[in-house]
Amino acid sequence: MVTKGAPIPVTVIGGFLGAGKTTLVNHILNGDHGLKVAVLVNDFGAINIDAALITSTEGGLYSLSNGCVCCGLNQGFVEQLEGLLATRTDIDHIVIEASGVADPSRIMDTVRYARFAARLRADAIVVVVDAAGFDDAIAAAPGLAEAQIGSADLLVLNKTDLVDREKLDVWHARWTFPDTRIVETTSSRVPFDILFAGQVLPSGIASTFSAEPVHEPAVSATWRREGAVDLKCLQKVLTGLPTAVYRAKGFLRTIGGRRFAVHLVGTRLSFEPMANAPEGLDADNILVLIGFGERSAFETIMAHLDGCAEPIPPTATGAG
Known part of the structure; x- marks a missing residue:
C-alpha cells in the first residue's frame, strides 16, 4: 500500500502488437492483489471487464468491486493524469498501457515531468514479448520491437507454451543480459508480487532509450x-x-x-x-x-x- 501523501507508483506496460498487453491488463483488473489500481489504456473497448465487477461510473472512470478503476486514454495524456489525481485520492498504483507501436520509455518520461514530482513515482516499464512471434515483430517493424525491450525494467516473455525450451533459450541468449529481470508466462499471468515490486528508477535512466526507433509508420x-x-x-x-x-x-x-x-x-x-x-x-x-x-x-x-x-x-x- 502507498503511504498517505507519498507519490503514487506508476507502471507502464509496453510491447509489440498482439504480445499480450491487454491480457495482462485484464489480469490486473480481475486480480486479487489488494491494491486500488487505476488503469489507463489506449483501446478501452478491448478490455474485457466482467459487468459484475463494475460498481459505478464517474467522470469517465469505471469503478470495480476490487477497488480498481479503468478508463481510456481519450484526451491529452498530461491532462488525463491531472484529472485522475484530482478526482481519486485513494489510488495505490497507476498502470498505463502503451500502444503496440509506441516506445514506452517516452510515456514514462512524461510521468517524470517536474509537475508530477511530488505526486507520481516511476516504478517500472514492463514490456510484454510474444515468445512465438518475436521474429515476426522484428521483421514487421525493424527497430521498434528492439527499442521496446531495450526500455524494459521487467520483460514478460509471454506465450511460452507455443514454443519449445530450446527456442526460449536462444531468445534469452540473443535478447537479454545476465542482469535482465524477466518472467516467462502463458496468458500474461505475471505474479502480482513481481509485477508491483519494481524498484525506483534513477532520474534520467530512460534517456538511453528515448530516441525514436527507425521504422515505418x-x-x-x-x-x-x-x-x-x-x-x-x-x-x-x-x-x-x-x-x-x-x-x-x-x-x-x-x-x-x-x-x-x-x-x-x-x-x-x-x-x-x-x-x-x-x-x-x-x-x-x-x-x-x-x-x-x-x-x-x-x-x-x-x-x-x-x-x-x-x-x-x-x-x-x-x-x-
Whole structure:
C-alpha cells in the first residue's frame, strides 16, 4: 500500500502488437492483489471487464468491486493524469498501457515531468514479448520491437507454451543480459508480487532509450460489410496476408448465422465463437488491419475480403 501523501507508483506496460498487453491488463483488473489500481489504456473497448465487477461510473472512470478503476486514454495524456489525481485520492498504483507501436520509455518520461514530482513515482516499464512471434515483430517493424525491450525494467516473455525450451533459450541468449529481470508466462499471468515490486528508477535512466526507433509508420484500415461471409474464404485471405500486415482483429457473421471474434497476430489466426454480436457494431462484419508502411497493400486486401462476402440481394421494390 502507498503511504498517505507519498507519490503514487506508476507502471507502464509496453510491447509489440498482439504480445499480450491487454491480457495482462485484464489480469490486473480481475486480480486479487489488494491494491486500488487505476488503469489507463489506449483501446478501452478491448478490455474485457466482467459487468459484475463494475460498481459505478464517474467522470469517465469505471469503478470495480476490487477497488480498481479503468478508463481510456481519450484526451491529452498530461491532462488525463491531472484529472485522475484530482478526482481519486485513494489510488495505490497507476498502470498505463502503451500502444503496440509506441516506445514506452517516452510515456514514462512524461510521468517524470517536474509537475508530477511530488505526486507520481516511476516504478517500472514492463514490456510484454510474444515468445512465438518475436521474429515476426522484428521483421514487421525493424527497430521498434528492439527499442521496446531495450526500455524494459521487467520483460514478460509471454506465450511460452507455443514454443519449445530450446527456442526460449536462444531468445534469452540473443535478447537479454545476465542482469535482465524477466518472467516467462502463458496468458500474461505475471505474479502480482513481481509485477508491483519494481524498484525506483534513477532520474534520467530512460534517456538511453528515448530516441525514436527507425521504422515505418504504423497504418491501419477497417473493412466493414453487411450480410454474411464465407469463413473458409476469409481464413484463406487472412492467412495469406502480406508480411507487412501484422495484426487483424474484429467480428464476423458467417453463412449459417454463426458469429466469431477474429484475432490475427503474425501468422497465428483464431476464430472465437460468440453467442451474440457485441453492442455498438455498425456492420455485421468488421475487421481492423494493422501494418507498417505502404507495403500493407490494404486496397488489394479489401477487395479479397469483399470476395468472401455473400452477395446482398437487391432491395425489393413494390409491385406495379
